[in-house]
Amino acid sequence: MVSKVTRRRALKIGAAASALPLVHIRTAGAAGKVSIVFYDAWVPAGNIALKKQVDAFAEKNKVEVQADFLSTANNQIVITENAEAQAKAGHDAYSFATWEAPSHLDDLEPMDDVMARLAPKIGQPNATAAYLAKKDGHWMAVPTSSGAQVKGPCGRISILRDAAGLDVTKMFPASPSSPGLDTWNWDTFLKAAEACAKVGKPFGIGLGTTGDSSDSAGCLFASFGAELVNAKGDLTVRTDAVRQALEYAQRLVKFLPSNAVSYDDASNNRVLISGQSALIFNPPSAWAVAVHDNPPVGADCWHFPPPAGPKGRFVPIAAYFWGVWKFAKNKSAAKDLIEYLSQREQSEERCNATMGYDMPPWPSMMDFKVWETEGPPQGTLYNYPIRPWHKDVPLVSGSPAPPSIGVEIYNRGTMPTMMAKLLSGQSINDVMAWAENELEGFKR
Amino acid sequence: MADGSPVAADPPSRVRRRRSGMRRLLQRRSTVGVLFCLPMIVLIGGLVLYPACYALYLAMLNRRMTQFVGLGNFAFLLQRQTFRLVIFQSCLFAVSAVLLKAFFGFILAHLMSNIPSGRQRIWRGLLLVPWVIPLALSTLGWWWLFDPSYSAFNYVLQDLGFAPIPWLGVAWPARLCMITVNVWFGTSFFMIMYLAALKSVPEQLYEAASIDGAGTFQKMFYITVPMIRNIISVTVLYSLIVTFSNFDIVRILTNGGPEDKTHVFATYAFQVGIQSGDIPLGASVSLFMFPLLAVFAYFVLRNVTRRGKEMAL
Numbered sequence: 001m002v003s004k005v006t007r008r009r010a011l012k013i014g015a016a017a018s019a020l021p022l023v024h025i026r027t028a029g030a031a032g033k034v035s036i037v038f039y040d041a042w043v044p045a046g047n048i049a050l051k052k053q054v055d056a057f058a059e060k061n062k063v064e065v066q067a068d069f070l071s072t073a074n075n076q077i078v079i080t081e082n083a084e085a086q087a088k089a090g091h092d093a094y095s096f097a098t099w100e101a102p103s104h105l106d107d108l109e110p111m112d113d114v115m116a117r118l119a120p121k122i123g124q125p126n127a128t129a130a131y132l133a134k135k136d137g138h139w140m141a142v143p144t145s146s147g148a149q150v151k152g153p154c155g156r157i158s159i160l161r162d163a164a165g166l167d168v169t170k171m172f173p174a175s176p177s178s179p180g181l182d183t184w185n186w187d188t189f190l191k192a193a194e195a196c197a198k199v200g201k202p203f204g205i206g207l208g209t210t211g212d213s214s215d216s217a218g219c220l221f222a223s224f225g226a227e228l229v230n231a232k233g234d235l236t237v238r239t240d241a242v243r244q245a246l247e248y249a250q251r252l253v254k255f256l257p258s259n260a261v262s263y264d265d266a267s268n269n270r271v272l273i274s275g276q277s278a279l280i281f282n283p284p285s286a287w288a289v290a291v292h293d294n295p296p297v298g299a300d301c302w303h304f305p306p307p308a309g310p311k312g313r314f315v316p317i318a319a320y321f322w323g324v325w326k327f328a329k330n331k332s333a334a335k336d337l338i339e340y341l342s343q344r345e346q347s348e349e350r351c352n353a354t355m356g357y358d359m360p361p362w363p364s365m366m367d368f369k370v371w372e373t374e375g376p377p378q379g380t381l382y383n384y385p386i387r388p389w390h391k392d393v394p395l396v397s398g399s400p401a402p403p404s405i406g407v408e409i410y411n412r413g414t415m416p417t418m419m420a421k422l423l424s425g426q427s428i429n430d431v432m433a434w435a436e437n438e439l440e441g442f443k444r
Numbered sequence: 445m446a447d448g449s450p451v452a453a454d455p456p457s458r459v460r461r462r463r464s465g466m467r468r469l470l471q472r473r474s475t476v477g478v479l480f481c482l483p484m485i486v487l488i489g490g491l492v493l494y495p496a497c498y499a500l501y502l503a504m505l506n507r508r509m510t511q512f513v514g515l516g517n518f519a520f521l522l523q524r525q526t527f528r529l530v531i532f533q534s535c536l537f538a539v540s541a542v543l544l545k546a547f548f549g550f551i552l553a554h555l556m557s558n559i560p561s562g563r564q565r566i567w568r569g570l571l572l573v574p575w576v577i578p579l580a581l582s583t584l585g586w587w588w589l590f591d592p593s594y595s596a597f598n599y600v601l602q603d604l605g606f607a608p609i610p611w612l613g614v615a616w617p618a619r620l621c622m623i624t625v626n627v628w629f630g631t632s633f634f635m636i637m638y639l640a641a642l643k644s645v646p647e648q649l650y651e652a653a654s655i656d657g658a659g660t661f662q663k664m665f666y667i668t669v670p671m672i673r674n675i676i677s678v679t680v681l682y683s684l685i686v687t688f689s690n691f692d693i694v695r696i697l698t699n700g701g702p703e704d705k706t707h708v709f710a711t712y713a714f715q716v717g718i719q720s721g722d723i724p725l726g727a728s729v730s731l732f733m734f735p736l737l738a739v740f741a742y743f744v745l746r747n748v749t750r751r752g753k754e755m756a757l
Contacts, residue, residue, distance in 0.1 A: 208702070
């Protein structure tokens with residue numbers, strides 16, 4: 001059969017075809033496509049919860065979302081991030097770890113509009129978020145709970161009680177009060193470190209060039225008021241505060257494990273899980289693994305705030321941010337997605353999925369139930385978040401130096417290396433001279 | 445044509461001449477050679493030459509990558525105490541590892557060449573295992589042996605009543621551990637290269653030397669070494685370049701610690717450039733040895749070419 005297309009019929013088809021784009025058909029990707037990189041959660045259930053939320057957003061807004069989860073292991077997420085920043089191409093939105101956001105503020109789209117819409121619902125984030133993600137008063141990335149953590153102490157209840165006479169469950173019970181807070185200072189910490197070292201369970205604090213080592217050392221330095229570089233960018237190594245911190249560190253390092261200088265970020269986890277250490281500075285991931293791999297140890301762990309020094313109590317945190325690249329193709333959808341994922345409901349869902357590991361940077365979210373209910377022992381995570389009665393200050397180790405210097409202090413492990421030099425027998429003056437020379441180089 | 449003027453058609457003879465010229469060009473061996481090499485040239489241009497030039501460009505920018513600073517980054521690096529330590533450690537690591545690999549590779553190749561060919565294949569295969577396993581994986585294995593908390597070596601030492609050694613926690617033991625792993629990994633490569641070279645030395649030379657009363661060492665120094673000198677030079681050059689740019693071993697074993705005393709160029713460049721966000725300085729660190737290695741490569745390859753010509757005469 002031969003069909004005949006007449007001139008009249010061809011005109012009709014042409015008219016219909018040209019009118020087609022005017023008809024709005026809502027399909028799965030009707031509002032376009034958006035791509036985002038998320039941090040690959042240490043607790044795998046975190047990825048599943050996040051993916052579910054992303055799918056719900058995609059369905060509701062008819063946007064096609066490509067969500068890629070990149071690992072922090074071997075810095076895969078950092079390498080890809082730098083490659084995308086250099087190539088000015090890649091995903092629309094990206095997850096930035098603590099010091100990565102300030103490194104890319106010039107490459108990111110302002111997020112003031114998202115933060116303004118979030119403020120009435122969830123309030124303002126903690127001060128460290130502004131330090132890391134604000135440029136000239138503008139928010140360049142949105143702080144998120146996904147991957148963020150607090151790195152306070154996680155101690156063995158029985159060892160601290162028997163060897164050091166500290167009952168951390170009574171000092172920091174799972175209730176809105178901390179009777180032991182006033183006596184929990186660096187002097188008490190030193191005595192406990194010595195007592196635990198004597199019974200062969202030293203505190204597992206690393207002195208390597210790793211994130212955990214920098215965080216623990218930063219917490220110690222900050223509580224003595226020791227800043228290596230001040231907010232203006234001036235070197236402040238030769239100050240009484242730094243000397244005091246080093247004098248204290250000189251006494252403390254003697255009670256740390258002999259191999260503390262070669263610790264990596266997993267070493268402290270391992271010594272706790274294997275039952276070799278009485279205390280480490282870490283988020284609840286070490287405890288969570290212990291519950292699974294070594295249940296008696298897991299059931300004997302308790303999280304509590306760090307000790308206080310002459311200048312206060314500082315709790316090391318690792319932050320995460322969601323930002324939209326300037327070169328993103330679908331900025332509005334990326335911002336909508338970030339706004340959706342930042343809501344309280346979504347943050348709590350992810351926090352529950354990660355057994356309380358994800359720590360929201362929003363003080364308004366410090367009342368999630370998961371930290372009360374998780375165990376064993378039940379209540380072990382109650383004091384993991386920053387509670388108002390702890391009177392502690394969230395700290396990004398390396399601050400308050402300008403971020404371009406702070407990132408080097410942190411990643412090059414300046415503070416733990418200073419402590420490692422003390423351990424190797426160098427004098428405080430030599431260590432200060434070394435630090436001054438090193439920091440001078442970071443100022444370029 | 446748009447102006448409506450008629451197109452001047454090529455006369456048939458000129459078209460024929462052009463076609464035959466093209467055919468002649470395609471028939472030339474050099475043209476065919478270039479065409480065959482073209483995919484590789486494009487690959488090298490895109491994946492080696494362009495990144496190298498880009499790295500050079502980056503190394504001449506300021507930290508924010510907004511200003512050209514010439515060789516300023518290199519001058520800055522030389523003033524830094526930590527970087528001078530990195531130069532020392534990189535040279536110590538590369539030179540000692542290459543010398544040891546060459547030494548052990550030479551001995552192994554000789555031992556291997558004396559094994560009858562049937563059994564030689566098994567030994568050759570076994571000795572190549574370290575070189576075949578991905579370096580990152582085998583280094584992880586070594587890391588477990590040296591591990592700060594659960595070192596298998598320390599386990600044995602303690603069992604025998606000795607004190608444990610902080611393998612990766614003190615500068616010199618840590619440096620020795622890095623060199624050991626590199627030697628373990630790379631000796632097989634030297635062995636296989638030398639073994640191939642040994643097989644090409646004419647047997648008559650050794651027979652003649654034996655008749656003249658030459659001993660084992662005389663044969664080695666007056667026949668073997670001169671005959672395989674080119675292979676030795678090229679292997680050492682290649683290994684030196686690769687060892688200088690090694691990343692995996694240091695990254696996995698010590699991450700540059702303790703106190704930055706095991707950093708080499710690659711790990712320091714990664715820490716400065718990628719982790720600390722100073723990409724221009726990181727590029728400068730990674731390019732630091734390039735001129736020295738280029739000059740070294742030039743002289744080695746020139747000597748190799750010269751000796752090749754002498755042997756051909």
